[in-house]
Amino acid sequence: MDFSDLIPKQPDKPNLSFDDLIPQRPAPGMFDTGLGRGVKDVAIQAPAGFAYGTLGMFNLPRMARGAVEGGVRLADSGFRSLFGMDQLSPQEQKRREIKPSFIDSGLDAAKFAMDANIPKPQTMAGEYAKTVGEFIPGALLGPGGAFKNAILYGVAPGVASETAGQLTKGTSLEPWARGAAALTTGLGMAALQRPSSAQSAVERMAGGSIPRAELEAADRLMAEAAQRGLPLTPVEALNQVTSGRYNRLAQSQRLVENSEGGAPVMGQFMSQRPGQVQQAGLQAFDQLAPNPALPGQTGIAVRNAASGTIDDTQSAINAATRPAYQASEAARLAPQDFARFQADPLFAQILGEIRKKPELNKTIANLPDDSVGTIDLVQRIMRERADNARLPGQASTSNTMAANFESARAPLMQAAETATGGPTGSYATARAAQERMRGRYLEPLTEGQIGTLSGTADVGRQTTALLPSRPQAGSSPEVAQTVSLLVRKDPKAATDLVGQHARTIFAEAAKNNATGANQFGGAKFAAQIRGNSEQAASLDAAIRALPNGDVRAQGFGKFLDVLEATGQRLQKGSETAFNQTMTQQLEGGAAVSRALTTGGVGIFKDIGKRWDQYQLSGKTEAIAKLLTNSDATGLFSRIAKENGATPAAKALVLKLLTIAGNTAKAPGQANSNPVPNVR
Numbered sequence: 104m105d106f107s108d109l110i111p112k113q114p115d116k117p118n119l120s121f122d123d124l125i126p127q128r129p130a131p132g133m134f135d136t137g138l139g140r141g142v143k144d145v146a147i148q149a150p151a152g153f154a155y156g157t158l159g160m161f162n163l164p165r166m167a168r169g170a171v172e173g174g175v176r177l178a179d180s181g182f183r184s185l186f187g188m189d190q191l192s193p194q195e196q197k198r199r200e201i202k203p204s205f206i207d208s209g210l211d212a213a214k215f216a217m218d219a220n221i222p223k224p225q226t227m228a229g230e231y232a233k234t235v236g237e238f239i240p241g242a243l244l245g246p247g248g249a250f251k252n253a254i255l256y257g258v259a260p261g262v263a264s265e266t267a268g269q270l271t272k273g274t275s276l277e278p279w280a281r282g283a284a285a286l287t288t289g290l291g292m293a294a295l296q297r298p299s300s301a302q303s304a305v306e307r308m309a310g311g312s313i314p315r316a317e318l319e320a321a322d323r324l325m326a327e328a329a330q331r332g333l334p335l336t337p338v339e340a341l342n343q344v345t346s347g348r349y350n351r352l353a354q355s356q357r358l359v360e361n362s363e364g365g366a367p368v369m370g371q372f373m374s375q376r377p378g379q380v381q382q383a384g385l386q387a388f389d390q391l392a393p394n395p396a397l398p399g400q401t402g403i404a405v406r407n408a409a410s411g412t413i414d415d416t417q418s419a420i421n422a423a424t425r426p427a428y429q430a431s432e433a434a435r436l437a438p439q440d441f442a443r444f445q446a447d448p449l450f451a452q453i454l455g456e457i458r459k460k461p462e463l464n465k466t467i468a469n470l471p472d473d474s475v476g477t478i479d480l481v482q483r484i485m486r487e488r489a490d491n492a493r494l495p496g497q498a499s500t501s502n503t504m505a506a507n508f509e510s511a512r513a514p515l516m517q518a519a520e521t522a523t524g525g526p527t528g529s530y531a532t533a534r535a536a537q538e539r540m541r542g543r544y545l546e547p548l549t550e551g552q553i554g555t556l557s558g559t560a561d562v563g564r565q566t567t568a569l570l571p572s573r574p575q576a577g578s579s580p581e582v583a584q585t586v587s588l589l590v591r592k593d594p595k596a597a598t599d600l601v602g603q604h605a606r607t608i609f610a611e612a613a614k615n616n617a618t619g620a621n622q623f624g625g626a627k628f629a630a631q632i633r634g635n636s637e638q639a640a641s642l643d644a645a646i647r648a649l650p651n652g653d654v655r656a657q658g659f660g661k662f663l664d665v666l667e668a669t670g671q672r673l674q675k676g677s678e679t680a681f682n683q684t685m686t687q688q689l690e691g692g693a694a695v696s697r698a699l700t701t702g703g704v705g706i707f708k709d710i711g712k713r714w715d716q717y718q719l720s721g722k723t724e725a726i727a728k729l730l731t732n733s734d735a736t737g738l739f740s741r742i743a744k745e746n747g748a749t750p751a752a753k754a755l756v757l758k759l760l761t762i763a764g765n766t767a768k769a770p771g772q773a774n775s776n777p778v779p780n781v782r
Contacts, residue, residue, distance in 0.1 A: 144229030151221045152236020158217070161210055227269070234268070235261030238285070263288035320344040328665040331383045333376070333625070335668050336730040343668035356730060357673040364724035372731040373622055376669065377613070380625035384609050387662040391646070391655055392602020396595070401603055402562035404596035405589065409557035412588045413548055420540045427533030431523040432467075432476025434530075440518040441473040449511045453481050475519045475530055482512040482519075490549070552585040566604040570641055572634065579640040586648035594650050601645050605659075608632050626670025629663045 180190060224230040235258055242257035243249050267284035271277040321340040328335045335343075338352045347353070359365035360373070395401065436444075444450045454472060457463045457480060470476045489508035516534065523530035548554055555568040569585060589597035608631050613624030621627075633639040646656040 141226045141228040144224060144226040145232040147222065148224050148229040148233035149236045151217075152233035153239055154217060154221075154236075155233070156237035156240040158210060158214060161206075230269075231262065231265045234265040237261065238264070260285040260288040317341070317345050324664060324668060327661050328668065331386065331662065331665060333379045333383045333665055333669070334372075334731075335665065336372075336672070338730060339668045339671040342671040343664065347671060353671055353673050355726075359723045359726050359730065362723035362727075365727035368724060368727035368731055372727075373672075374620070376622045377615075377620040377624060380613060380666070380669070383662065383665070384613065384625075384628075387659060388602060388606055388609070391605060391659050392598045395599045395602050395606075398562045398603060399560075401596060401599040402560040402565060404593055405556055405562070405565050405600050406558075406560045408589045408592035408596050409553045411592045412553055413545070413557055415592075416545050416548055420537055420545060423540060424533050424537045427529060427536060428476070428479065431519075431529035431533065432470060432474060432479070434475045434519075434522045435471070436473045436475070436478060436518050436522050438473075440514075440521070444478075444515065444518070447511065449485075449507065450481060450515070453484050457481065457484065475522055478515050478519050479530070482515040485509075485512040485515075548588075552581060553588060556585070556589075562600070562603055563607075565600060566607065569600065570604050570638070570645060572638070574637045574641050576637060578637065579644040582641045583644040583648045586645050590648065590650060598649050601649060604645075605632060623670060623672075623674065625666035629666035630670065633663060633667075 184190075224233055238261040239253055239257040242252045242255070264281045264285035267280035268277055271280040318341075321337070321344045324340045324344060325335055325337070328340070336356060338349070338356045342349050342353055356369075360369040396404065454477070457467070457477075463480070463484075467474070467477045467480055485508040489505040489512075492505040492508070493502070520526065520528060520531045520534075525531065549557075552568055556565050559565065569582060574582075586597050586601065589600070609628045612628035612631050613621060615621050632642060643656055643660070646652055646659060649655055
């Protein structure tokens with residue numbers, strides 16, 4: 104009998120062989136060998152690790168209790184040893200242990216079930232996946248973005264921990280290596296996310312919070328300045344729109360300008376400012392008053408426009424009272440009154456001049472010399488000559504002439520009233536109406552700015568009269584009226600007069616200093632032309648009274664705002680205490696310096712000092728590049744949108760400094776990295 108006789112015979116398999124007794128395994132699948140096996144292992148172990156990590160988080164309270172219990176037990180043992188007391192028996196120690204709670208028992212049961220049902224890692228990739236997964240739950244609980252935290256505090260420490268474990272696998276160092284690698288990596292990631300000492304220093308300098316409206320206003324101002332070819336630093340813009348609230352930032356900028364690292368960058372940026380101010384000024388003046396006439400021509404044109412305004416007003420008053428005068432002009436004076444006037448040489452001279460000049464005699468050509476119409480014209484000529492004699496700049500004898508004309512005309516008017524019915528007659532009524540209108544309309548012109556402008560062709564005197572450096576309170580309405588009246592007669596003369604005022608002040612304010620270019624000339628001009636609140640109101644009123652005045656005023660106002668912002672930069676001066684504090688905050692190598700100088704060895708002191716200087720130089724250079732970064736336009740608005748209605752100054756400064764590190768460049772250099780959409 105052979106061995107095959109032992110195999111039971113089956114009717115459907117008569118030739119069954121020995122191989123049929125061996126259980127057959129299915130053919131290996133694509134995830135059971137090579138790369139597929141690793142992918143399958145990772146797919147299992149990553150969620151398994153996440154589950155273990157989540158379970159571990161729930162176990163944290165028990166671990167904390169265990170740590171406290173161990174500490175108490177250790178302290179109790181030490182105390183008993185110190186005072187010679189008996190140690191607790193094992194039974195007593197067992198009795199004092201904290202009993203597991205219902206939650207603890209549940210967690211233990213969950214871990215037991217997971218250990219029994221979740222397979223162990225089969226590949227190195229699976230081991231890494233499980234370890235990383237265990238770190239992810241705790242990382243997600245940290246502040247900030249979940250994805251970022253998962254990478255920084257989950258993936259990175261997990262990979263480091265598993266790598267250390269692989270290197271020390273099977274040794275007593277493995278658990279220590281895993282823990283140390285994870286801790287070190289986590290701390291390193293946290294350190295990388297902390298602001299540098301330069302960032303922290305600038306952050307502290309801002310202080311408080313910056314309202315969203317102010318951030319957006321500063322952003323608009325920077326954009327306006329850039330369009331005018333006069334870039335501002337963020338510090339200048341922010342202080343301009345907040346009336347200098349962030350003065351500590353301005354002090355910081357000044358310190359950076361004086362620092363070894365920041366001086367070259369800031370110096371190059373600020374050295375271009377005088378030329379930028381000049382170019383921006385030319386552009387602004389061309390928009391305010393394009394193609395100005397020569398100053399002498401402007402003065403003559405303004406004088407003629409002012410004189411014409413006075414004449415037009417007088418003519419309008421005469422036209423309004425003409426019907427009343429015409430009703431009385433044919434009346435004749437009493438013979439004795441007229442005889443007395445004929446004996447007055449001054450009356451005879453004026454009457455003779457009227458009769459000899461057709462342009463004067465035209466209105467009374469058909470009237471006799473003793474008529475009320477003729478007498479009224481004589482007295483009006485006397486009044487005009489009295490007014491002319493009193494104009495500014497006339498000789499002292501003019502006062503005598505004016506007095507003589509006034510004394511001669513009074514009896515003429517009295518006689519004319521008597522001839523036409525007395526105080527209630529037609530002539531007296533006409534005269535009263537004219538005096539009333541002259542007092543309301545004509546005298547404010549002749550005694551005000553229009554009268555002054557009509558009396559001189561010197562454009563310097565004219566601009567001083569229109570826009571004085573010390574205007575009276577509430578004078579802006581008169582300025583607006585004066586310019587409006589000039590515009591009616593000669594729009595170009597009015598426009599050129601206002602433009603001449605601005606150009607003259609600018610030329611003086613922006614001129615070079617004895618030591619070189621004037622970097623604060625623009626700010627000085629803005630301060631002088633706007634001056635106090637009354638000056639600013641008068642200037643604005645004058646510009647708005649010009650043709651298309653609102654547009655001109657808006658554009659010129661923005662130009663002055665930009666120039667004022669350049670004055671938010673502090674000039675040279677000493678802020679000793681602040682500078683020392685700022686320098687200490689920026690010196691990231693202070694600890695190294697103190698270590699090197701221990702013992703008083705001179706060479707170590709020098710090395711420590713040079714290290715501090717190196718640290719400070721690099722950080723002030725970074726801040727200088729931030730302050731002069733021409734690509735930061737729009738950043739304020741983005742920060743405002745991202746940080747709500749009252750974003751902290753911290754968010755502003757840190758994000759500005761982030762851009763400084765990534766995209767800042769010195770003026771004139773190409774920048775290959777655009778400003779990122781900060782998130």
